[in-house]
Amino acid sequence: MAIKEPERIWWKPYTRDERLWVAMALLWMMVSFVFMPVYHFIGAQNPPNETYRVGDKEKFRALVDGMVNKYKVGEEKGFPIVKPEPGSDVFVQASMWQWYPILELQQGKTYRIHLSSMDITHGFSIQPINMNFTVLPGYDYVVTLTPTTAGDYYIICNEYCGLGHHLMVGKMIVKQGGN
Amino acid sequence: MAEEKEKRKDKMEAPGTFALSIIFLVAFIIIWFAHLKWLIEVWGVK
């Protein structure tokens, strides 16, 4: 019994149902495990792998401002709309409680989106397609993103960042290719 | 002793639990593939 010491030798062979179950469970676990590395080669959606240290936050802020000055195409509610070239480095800054700036991307084109926080931890959550990444202060996370559907998308914060957490909504516009 | 061990090897001690376990595994696989479908529908990321 589970509440008494077992007999002197309890190392005994498995019964048929035990063998079968362990074999099936192990097999399924192998599938689930092998999926992770294999999908990095065959799949289009994998957690990004590129990170830089941001020793000086002002340096990152300068990159954001430089990009805004160069690619600004409009403004909405006081936030600049930025239309960077496909393939280029795009910088997005998180702070309490906003995502800055608004991005305008082209459908099917790939961008290197740099995410960093100016104060505390934030969660970069693109809705309604529901993709989520962590944004840390002191680190630059490079997400190589290819939006495949057009429309207006919103970036909400999904990591608690103080009382204004629920106000932290940003915007991302994806335009159909060619214009 | 060895004979007893041999006998144990071919026994199906808990067929009911085994059946329940198979149901569990099938549910697991179905839900896993549902998530794979959700994953494929979103944007490209690497």
Place this chain on the structure above:
Amino acid sequence: MDYRICSLTGFKIHKTAEDLVKWNMVTAILFLTLGGFMGLLMALTRWPSVHYLDATHYYRFLTLHGFNALLLWILFFEIGLVYFTSAILLNTRVVAPFVGWIAYALMLVGAMFVNIVVFAGKADVLFTSYVPLKANGVYYLGIIIFAVGALTAFGHFFANIIQAKRDGAYKNTLPLGTFGLAAASIIGVFTLAHGAVIMIPVFFWSIDLIKYIDPGTYRLIFWALGHASQQINVCAMVAMWYMSAAFVLGANPVNEKLSRTAFVLYILFINIASEHHLLVDPIFSTWHKVVNTGYMMHLAVLASMIHAFAIPASMEVALRKKGYTKGLFDWLKNAPWGNPAFSATFLSIIGFGFLGGITGVIFGTEQFNIIRHNTFAITGHFHATVVSGTTVAFMGGTYLLIPYIFRREIILPRLAAFQPYLYAIGVAVMLIGMIAAGSYGVPRRHWDITFSSAIFPFSFDPSTDIFLSIMGVGGLLAVLGGVIFIIVSLGSIMFGRRTE
């Protein structure tokens, strides 16, 4: 030495061991009461049409809900199980009883520090307290004191089993229940040591003695505390399953080798699953993520699947021996469903396996984590493991131990028999609502998902309203079940008829 012989089980029970189990268990139930009440407020706030609390109180009480329900209720109960398995099950004594009382006092003091400072509004940092979000120093100090107390208690487990062997209480092999708690204690040492490693510098940072704590390092080491502490629960819960099956049905483990292999897999591999929280973080390479979540972690999942098979199998074998041999499921039909210690155990196995286990493996897969990280689905997942798994199992354990340890009969037996179903079904409904809402992107730890005062208007798919309402209804059912549990358990402990 002060012993008594239990008239129900024949165990030789050491008085101090019994007292330690009693105090830790009652304290656990009191913290469950507090944590559960906070849970009610959470459900009422995230239920869109009710939206009860304001933002400040929502985050404050969310911090308290996590701390009391996740850490205090479960760890105090587990420390009770430490003494139950390392002394009472072995028919032996607790060595150096004062160590047990010091551990208890430290845990209690730490718990009070944290509760008071959060109530006072000085530490609205949520359970994770990610730096550089800063709380009052007392908060970190409380966690450190609590962790030191819990570490002492887990260390006490090892001292007890050494002494038990010297006393000849067992020859070579620990009983399976004790072995399960040994696994829990090993994981506990790993967990709480990491907790100390990170919380001590953070405490010095909070009182301005250290300038900077790297947020990436904090997350790495915090999750070796935060996630691994849930693996203590897994081991203790599984041990509780085995013990309940043994006490209620007289079930033998179908194969000691199989069950112990599963525990050894937990000991060796389950802690690296802490990586689950870092899958969409910057910093860690794909290899670190794949190896830690996949390579060996899946062996720990295999271990859970082994337990989930072995325990019902042992019940089946025991019931078949009693003559319920017709067909595949005659034994299941004739199981003692009216005994809350049994029904809670069975419901816990189902809830943990079907809801918690499946979602855990899937959300812990690197790629799937992109579409689930920090959504409400994660909240659903860990309520499945910790509430419908561990809490329900420990409720069953409480019903089991009240006659043996407190020597009282359960009051209101009909209500007690009904309680595990109400609670488990309530929790299941609640967390299915959470998972469904989360799969549409609804974030966890969020006061207002309508974003009614945010600068850009965004609203989720309208169906999330329905899922969140389902969550609210389930939450209310669970709270009702929880209230019945508290009335029945504390009532039995205080007013139940004495059994001897």
Place this chain on the structure above:
Amino acid sequence: MAEEKKTEEGQEPVPAWQLFYDNIFLLLFLGIAIPTLVYTVWGLMEIVQIPELPVFKP
């Protein structure tokens, strides 16, 4: 009773795996060493090795 005595004398040797499973303190050591190396130490090494933000063309 007679049978029990036989096993006491060790008629059948205890399998090595069983001895390993019964050695709680070896398990304690491995249970702490493995995750500490694979998760914590490796993770810290990666944190230390992260490069500084490079210069991007304007």
